[in-house]
Amino acid sequence: MASSSGVLGGSFEHHVQRAVCDTRARYREGRRPRAVKVYTINLESQYLLIQGVPAVGAMKELVERFALYGAIEQYNALDEYPAEDFTEVYLIKFVNLQSARTAKRKMDEQSFFGGLLHVCYAPEFETVEETRKKLEERKVYIARTAKNKDHFVTKKKLVAEHKDTKDFRQDFHSEVSGFRAATLNTSTGSSDLCLPYSYAVDRFMPRTTQLQERKRRREDDRKLETFIETSTSSNEVMIGPLLPDTPTVDMHDDSLNATASLIRNKLKEVISSVPKPPDNKLEDVHTGHPLKQRRRI
Amino acid sequence: MAQKPKVDPHVGRLGYLQALVTEFQETQSQDAKEQVLANLANFAYDPSNYQYLRQLQVVDLFLDSLSEENETLVEFAIGGLCNLCSDRANKEHILQAGGIPLVTNCLSSSNEETVLSAVTTLMYLSSPGPSCHPELTAMPVVQCMLRFSLSANTRLRNLAQIFLEDVCSPSQVAEARGRQAHSALGIPLPRTAAPQQP
Numbered sequence: 001m002a003s004s005s006g007v008l009g010g011s012f013e014h015h016v017q018r019a020v021c022d023t024r025a026r027y028r029e030g031r032r033p034r035a036v037k038v039y040t041i042n043l044e045s046q047y048l049l050i051q052g053v054p055a056v057g058a059m060k061e062l063v064e065r066f067a068l069y070g071a072i073e074q075y076n077a078l079d080e081y082p083a084e085d086f087t088e089v090y091l092i093k094f095v096n097l098q099s100a101r102t103a104k105r106k107m108d109e110q111s112f113f114g115g116l117l118h119v120c121y122a123p124e125f126e127t128v129e130e131t132r133k134k135l136e137e138r139k140v141y142i143a144r145t146a147k148n149k150d151h152f153v154t155k156k157k158l159v160a161e162h163k164d165t166k167d168f169r170q171d172f173h174s175e176v177s178g179f180r181a182a183t184l185n186t187s188t189g190s191s192d193l194c195l196p197y198s199y200a201v202d203r204f205m206p207r208t209t210q211l212q213e214r215k216r217r218r219e220d221d222r223k224l225e226t227f228i229e230t231s232t233s234s235n236e237v238m239i240g241p242l243l244p245d246t247p248t249v250d251m252h253d254d255s256l257n258a259t260a261s262l263i264r265n266k267l268k269e270v271i272s273s274v275p276k277p278p279d280n281k282l283e284d285v286h287t288g289h290p291l292k293q294r295r296r297i
Numbered sequence: 298m299a300q301k302p303k304v305d306p307h308v309g310r311l312g313y314l315q316a317l318v319t320e321f322q323e324t325q326s327q328d329a330k331e332q333v334l335a336n337l338a339n340f341a342y343d344p345s346n347y348q349y350l351r352q353l354q355v356v357d358l359f360l361d362s363l364s365e366e367n368e369t370l371v372e373f374a375i376g377g378l379c380n381l382c383s384d385r386a387n388k389e390h391i392l393q394a395g396g397i398p399l400v401t402n403c404l405s406s407s408n409e410e411t412v413l414s415a416v417t418t419l420m421y422l423s424s425p426g427p428s429c430h431p432e433l434t435a436m437p438v439v440q441c442m443l444r445f446s447l448s449a450n451t452r453l454r455n456l457a458q459i460f461l462e463d464v465c466s467p468s469q470v471a472e473a474r475g476r477q478a479h480s481a482l483g484i485p486l487p488r489t490a491a492p493q494q495p
Contacts, residue, residue, distance in 0.1 A: 013409065023328055027316060028336060036331055038338040038376035042413045042452060124451040131455040132463070139383045139421065145344040146384050 015049055015120050041138045045123035046073075046100045046130070050090045050107075051083065054115040059090065066092050066107060070099020087115060091122060097134060148217075311349045314340065318353050331369050334362060338377030347384055356381065356390050363399045372411045375403050379414040383421040392422060397432045404441050409450065409487045416445070416456045423464045434465050439473040453487070 018035035053062055063075050073093045081089040094100040100121070108119040126134070251257055314337070321333045337355055340346045350356065355377075362374035378400065381387045400422070403415035423433050432438075442465070445457035461470050 021332060024332055025320065025329070028313075028333070036335045038335050038373050038380075038410075039342060040376045040379045040410075040414055040417070042379070042417055042456070043410070126451075126455060128455045128458050131452075132459050135417065135420065135459070142344050142383050143385070146347065146386070 012124065014043055015051075015122070017118050017120070041135060042123060043121055044097060044101060045121040045126060045134070046094045046097045047122040047125040048092045048094065048100050048104055049078075049081075049120050049122040050092060051081075051087070051118040051120075052112075052115050053088045053090055053117065054113045055086050055088045056113055058113050062090060062112065063092065065112070066103050069094075069103035069106065071095040091125065093125070097137065310346065311352070314346070314349050314353055314355070318355060318358065321358065327367060331367070331373065334370055334373040334377070338373045338380060341377040341380040344384060347381060347387060350381065351386065351390070356387055357394065360391065360394055360396055360399055363403060368406070368408050368411070371403065371406065372408050372414070375400065375411050375414040375418065379418045379421070382418050388422060392430060397422065397430060401432070401435075401438055404438070407487050409453070412445075412487050413452055413456060416442070416453070416460055420456075420460055420464055434469050436473060436476065439465055439469050440477055443470070443473055443477055450487070 018037060020034060021036045048066070050062065050066075053059075059075075059077065063072060066072065066075075071094065073095050075090060075092045078089045078091050083089045092103075094103065104119045104121065107117055110117050123131070251260060317333050317337055321330055321337070324330055324333070337350075337358070341350060341355070341359075359374045359377045362370050363378075365371055365374070378391065378396070382391055397419075400415050400418050403411050406412055406415070419433055419438070422430070428434065439461070442457045442460045445453050446461060448454045448457070465473075
């Protein structure tokens with residue numbers, strides 16, 4: 001089964017595009033048809049091999065297209081690599097493995113100047129040092145992620161239970177939208193982020209969003225932490241969107257500050273009174289706080 | 298061919314993984330087993346799944362599958378281990394379950410990916426400083442790595458070199474080199490090198 005030779009351009013098993021699997025059980029069919037293959041850190045690389053590039057002198061355009069996914073350290077055509085007629089093979093070396101990963105995922109099977117690109121990793125181009133660095137980075141990444149995940153994981157169970165109430169919450173929103181809008185107008189931005197974690201690990205996010213996402217998760221995490229510590233029987237159940245803390249502003253006047261904190265506390269009360277059992281809650285809201293449109297002054 | 302278990306789409310990641318494990322254990326189809334094992338091995342790449350995988354004893358499933366006759370299943374299983382073994386908890390589990398000999402056995406596979414995953418797994422299972430697991434650098438293993446470090450296969454050569462430099466001590470390597478000249482080695486390379494002279 002192992003067939004690589006030392007000659008550059010010799011056939012490498014892992015470069016060969018495998019046939020897509022068509023016998024998967026429904027429940028585990030992915031969004032795109034995929035071959036049966038396991039990706040390990042050995043298979044992945046900052047080096048990408050691109051086959052099927054139409055020989056039309058489009059190297060610049062090819063590199064520009066790939067550069068969308070991250071900084072490219074070097075690139076060159078592989079003239080000795082076996083290629084189909086009228087196509088060329090290129091090697092692109094990304095600065096980061098993550099960029100290579102994303103580029104591969106996005107560019108594989110994409111059309112380019114009338115041809116279909118086949119993109120795969122080319123770890124055999126790595127130096128010993130590059131391989132060592134790759135393995136080390138993977139170890140560091142896991143250690144870092146596992147440390148954060150331990151944090152999440154104990155809360156995941158609790159939050160998972162609240163997942164089911166998501167539908168209820170949406171109905172609730174529409175019922176009392178007027179009232180809620182009046183008091184929670186800062187929350188619209190975050191209303192989608194009801195769960196403090198996401199399953200979509202492969203989701204490609206532009207770098208800035210990743211940083212924001214991590215920051216948000218850290219904040220959510222802290223909030224959940226306080227929740228865990230304070231409640232077994234309290235009604236501080238965090239079903240709704242996690243609202244940003246209202247900033248405490250000192251208005252340099254005692255009475256103004258007093259008023260401000262009164263309002264703040266009232267808001268907190270209203271928010272924390274949200275997660276009572278569905279039926280009762282709606283009734284309470286209707287009878288206790290009749291739906292008034294807030295008068296806009 | 299493959300079973301179609303009823304899975305509630307709302308059941309989430311744990312439920313999905315559970316369904317995979319169940320299918321793996323129950324199916325008669327080799328194809329389905331391969332697909333499911335590959336699926337699990339790929340999930341093992343992402344640390345956010347590790348607590349589920351441990352809960353479902355997937356680490357043991359991988360270890361058990363190393364003894365399968367089907368080479369593809371072995372390849373996928375060692376790939377899965379390679380993916381998750383650098384996590385501390387998984388590493389402990391593998392070591393306590395006596396995983397080292399199971400992994401070193403894979404060094405003699407004729408499947409290139411299997412061998413590569415095995416070498417990497419051994420590297421991740423090792424720890425700096427005096428080892429509690431001397432089997433990781435047992436003489437046959439070091440000798441094997443020495444041979445790999447001369448391989449025409451770049452990936453294998455690189456990994457073996459890193460193993461020798463980072464996991465073994467210089468004296469272990471020197472000793473292995475000394476013995477190598479005289480002994481008949483029983484660990485064949487994956488099919489890339491010329492046959493050994495006895």
